[in-house]
Amino acid sequence: MTRLTGIRFALTAGTLALVLAACGCGGGGASTGTAPVSPPAAPVDTGPGTSLAVPDLGAVAPGPKNSALPAGWHNGAFMEIYVRGYKDSDGDGKGDLQGLISKLDYLQDLGVKGIWLMPVTDSSDKDHGYAVKNYRGIETDYGTLADFEQLLAQAHTRGIGVIMDYVINHSSSEHPLFKNAASSAANLQRPFYVWEASKPAGWRIYGADPWYTSVNTAGYYFAGFGSNMPDFNLTNTAAVAFHHDNLRFWLNKGVDGMRFDAVGNLVENGAGVWEVQPQNHTVMRDVQQLVQGYNQRYLVCEAPAASQAFAAPSSCGSAFAFDLKDHLIRAARGEAASIQAVSQYFVTAPATMATLLSNHDGFAGDRVWNQLGGDLARYKLAAASYLLLPGTPFIYYGEEVGMANGQGLSGDWALRTPMSWTADKAGFSSGTPFRNLSANVAGQNASSQVGVTDSLHGFYKQMLGLRNSLPSIARGSYENPLVVGQVMGYQRRLGSETSLVLINYGNAAATLPVDRLTPGATLAPRYGASANVAINATGQATVAMPALSVQVYTVQP
Template structure:
């Protein structure tokens, strides 16, 4: 329906307004076209059902149980065209760096077309690449090039909510009788719930819409089987293009049952089980969830995720490294029956997870940092590193999460990231903490990460061997045993800022332990009952194996 309205400042004598949306047009023809689309915006989306395609994998068998992952924010990683924004071609150009570092898996923060045109978590088209990042052809090339280097690619998938500008929501909000109305959560009156950010119910032309995180990100109705089926088609769309798995965002908020039952609802697991079934239908794929408050629940059999980040344990790793003593929380992780399904990380893109690692771990000549890195990489089966963390990249001084998502510090100059002007301020410590400055420098953070990745890659027992803790809470060291088949390894990490002699009992009748890390080796004494004694320098690391 159209209204003729005077709007001299914009169009001169008159303007045409589409009443349903409030959009203003200079001509009647343009307004007629827009009015005809009201309630039918999603007609232009690719909504076709997606059958299962090729299910094989070109990656090494078991890659999904031992991957060494790097979380990458494409917008901030490498700009290939000088517009100041990172893109897929830029990331592809850095795959050799990632391979040489030892990375075997990439978690890409959302790369789909988005409303926010920044972090990507407000998705406007689930089957299109963010235009700032390139094209589907660019994405396909990234997959091909990554696989050629033995690197898997895992996509961030946002199932809880879409963008408010997603055509599906534009249709849903256009009328109470629209066919997409039940794809989102509406109520005639304001229920006035109280959640993290206050009342999540947002006023619209026809009632109130539920959007937990922001009015720009309305929640899907995941009780609607048509919505879930469409999401499953989207997963197959990307799996058929060779994607190696998914990270699922904010899974604890999937389903709402009332003002005090909008978080971690039981129906959520059924939705995730469907996703897990789709993903497991393809060989060698990986699935991990963000379930910040209940990771074990979602990693468990029937939880639907297979893996869930070990939220909370990043603090335990950091605190053990800075305090010089094994915390009870980290010890609990080392002895947990589900440890293998709970990957460790030191930092990620969200401020609530702790911020950039260098801010907390720069003490003792960065010894704290090296100790924390050793724990995170050696005690986890599929450890995750945040881009730039491998050399101590810091924040950029901006408030909120933007401060953690600065352009990558490839060199000590902006030109390392872009030939233009970066879309966001660079890291404040770029001059001294950058990849080029640390490459090849013995003892640097970058070479520490490279060496830890290398020893994991060379010894499968360090990737997925059964882990047995050999140290207790309060002790000034972390010690654990890993066993897989005929391989046995002992990891010893001195948390103290002084040299110490560590003695641990392995309970194994093995006497021929030798050092494989560091390269120079450490003097090892062992007896017939498997008792090992090693002297380690301050905040030193040793890995021992049997022949």
């Protein structure tokens, strides 16, 4: 999530018309012809105050449950994509859905099995997209609902699933629901949001008082991420039903799941008890049941303050491993305590954790290139460290070519720059990019690395190749972790297939014993080695590793 304070956007007749035009739920919208959609939005009597039409309100019945993807697809690697920054198709300087569609072959060639789209729904921020003003409309900068349906079909043809960012905690203050709610204390849509008649005392969230005055009425509304993004009241059944209908709207179209934003912030119980409250898990359990009512869908949650709690089956089911991320970077730097922590993580953590090195938020750290000072050898170790572990790895777009933070930018903006397709802006847009390029675009870009085995891109492709060709790596158990000096290793097992992964984080070559292997069997090299290694009668093999290297074997009888 992104916090933006002090930014307000005025709703004009023009922007409201845009909202309605972008919504595919009305009579003029595109339709797959199979999924039930909401009735056309029209103003309804909301009692006192305004009654703006709410384009994303209305019941959506469950639609087709079928999936275009094979079982277990979500154990392949995902690419997190900021559409605005990925590829511009029409020269306006902003990435869009047609641009992304034109890069699906690139993603398929890399070996990606899923795409997480940062919000593509219509937003008032016209940037990151987390201030949603129509949950059933596509951001007009990005294209149309028809473009989105084309993206789904084209991704599925390539065996790639598409999950959407879904922002359940808050909407834009320009959402018609909030405009109505803020127009009168007696407005019937007032209870969709969190209001108090007098200003509650003692609150502080991310350094700010989260209670804001409303222009039109007495009373204060709650907005944990800034005044322009008011929190929904998720103890209100109508507010929850509103979101469930919106989720079905997209699932009925064949979306393969959702990434849920800010699930630690859903329900507040008081000034000191606003984060990771028990009700949050109930909200996400119900969402999970809805999503899993469709075949082979994938749900993953963002909760930096309590990563593993939301991975429980009684909650979201999967969650980002923010508690592993820093150890992956530090292990790649050779820090002993973090090598140990990485080795032990999946001994206890749920196998449904979603692993990452960095993402679009500044709180999760700089681009990996910056965190590792541009050391490509250690960058590759960081990549191997999470791409071969259990769970679902999420690559942040451009990470695979070593994109650095943006030139002259700071904060979140430095992480959300145009993709470095070529050595200059031309690979991204024929026009003027909406934001500065990455600082190292001239040296690190896709065009100079695709097809080069020794490049960073080539390394990511080989790691994903292992994940895609060895079921034990994609979804096997995690067994027999070892740390010898600065070498970490573990076995992955699924059915009759056993893989051995070894990573030497040290600057020196190492020769080490690996125990608990199948006695009398052989280690057959899959990556980083060329010769078979014999396993003795007690199940031990002796493996030689160069400095800063990765080796992967399978155990052959």
